Amino acid sequence: MSILSRVGRSLAPVILGAAVFTAAPANAEVNVVTSIKPLELLVRAIAPEDVQVTTLVPPGSSPHNYTIRPSQRRALENADLVFWVGPDMETFLIRLLSAEEFHGRTIALSGEELAEEGHEEEHGHDHGHGHGEGEDPHLWVDPMLGLEMARDIAKALAAQEGADQNAISEKLAAFEVALTEREAAIREQLAPAKEIDIFAYHSALVRFTEHYELELAGVLTLNPELSPGARHVAEVQDKLREATHPCLLTEPQFNRQWWSSITEGLDVTFSTWDPLAMEIDATETGYIDFQQSIADAILQCLPEDAQH
Numbered sequence: 001m002s003i004l005s006r007v008g009r010s011l012a013p014v015i016l017g018a019a020v021f022t023a024a025p026a027n028a029e030v031n032v033v034t035s036i037k038p039l040e041l042l043v044r045a046i047a048p049e050d051v052q053v054t055t056l057v058p059p060g061s062s063p064h065n066y067t068i069r070p071s072q073r074r075a076l077e078n079a080d081l082v083f084w085v086g087p088d089m090e091t092f093l094i095r096l097l098s099a100e101e102f103h104g105r106t107i108a109l110s111g112e113e114l115a116e117e118g119h120e121e122e123h124g125h126d127h128g129h130g131h132g133e134g135e136d137p138h139l140w141v142d143p144m145l146g147l148e149m150a151r152d153i154a155k156a157l158a159a160q161e162g163a164d165q166n167a168i169s170e171k172l173a174a175f176e177v178a179l180t181e182r183e184a185a186i187r188e189q190l191a192p193a194k195e196i197d198i199f200a201y202h203s204a205l206v207r208f209t210e211h212y213e214l215e216l217a218g219v220l221t222l223n224p225e226l227s228p229g230a231r232h233v234a235e236v237q238d239k240l241r242e243a244t245h246p247c248l249l250t251e252p253q254f255n256r257q258w259w260s261s262i263t264e265g266l267d268v269t270f271s272t273w274d275p276l277a278m279e280i281d282a283t284e285t286g287y288i289d290f291q292q293s294i295a296d297a298i299l300q301c302l303p304e305d306a307q308h
């Protein structure tokens with residue numbers, strides 16, 4: 001037996017082992033944590049199958065007043081990437097994500113980063129079709145802001161070690177086509193809804209109605225953590241009284257008991273929508289299904305379909 005062949009045999013397992021070892025990062029699971037379900041839907045739209053996504057705010061809870069659990073803290077610590085809307089939305093994450101260990105793997109999809117040295121404001125997600133003040137933090141209900149968020153998510157996923165960049169950019173391109181098509185379809189479906197007066201529980205619906213050029217006649221509470229003040233309730237009641245086909249869009253996260261006294265004696269149609277998309281399956285088409293679900297909730301209010 002030659003020395004060479006003996007060396008060859010004895011080295012073979014080592015070389016194989018090394019090959020497996022260096023290949024491992026390409027197949028390593030990417031762990032993503034999202035603050036709320038709609039962001040999970042955006043990740044699912046463009047991420048390869050093996051990307052694991054954990055969402056923090058569970059069904060029935062609101063990101064406005066959520067308290068994080070110890071197990072979720074661990075999930076955050078183990079995450080390769082953390083996506084949240086930003087400090088104006090998920091206030092429960094501000095202190096936690098300010099920690100040094102989260103720098104470089106935390107992405108605020110509003111573009112509003114936490115105070116960080118050397119960070120320049122680059123883009124404010126203004127997709128320029130005349131939205132209002134841009135102060136409302138429920139950005140994800142606007143389909144074009146959703147698309148912007150998906151682009152930022154794709155950029156972050158593609159920058160992960162061993163990421164399949166082609167697969168990610170193909171999925172992003174397909175998502176853009178599908179979302180743009182659905183947006184046009186929804187715009188057409190919602191045309192008759194310009195004839196009704198839409199009222200919302202809190203401001204989460206604002207950017208959807210703005211995007212589709214619908215009139216939002218009133219918002220019950222500007223801060224969903226608090227019950228609205230008596231004067232504001234009286235104002236909304238006056239608007240409801242004078243409204244044409246008033247439609248009140250409630251949300252599953254909030255107690256709707258107190259609606260009944262506000263609307264007593266008035267001919268108001270109720271419909272429920274969920275800004276947190278809890279009933280929507282977390283699949284590739286989830287975000288587009290979510291957009292349709294909001295439109296469907298509004299369409300429930302049209303006189304022909306009215307459910308009194």
Ligand SMILES: [Zn+2]
Nearest residue numbers: 064138202204
């Ligand atoms: Zn909200």
Ligand SMILES: [Zn+2]
Nearest residue numbers: 142144145211
């Ligand atoms: Zn828009």
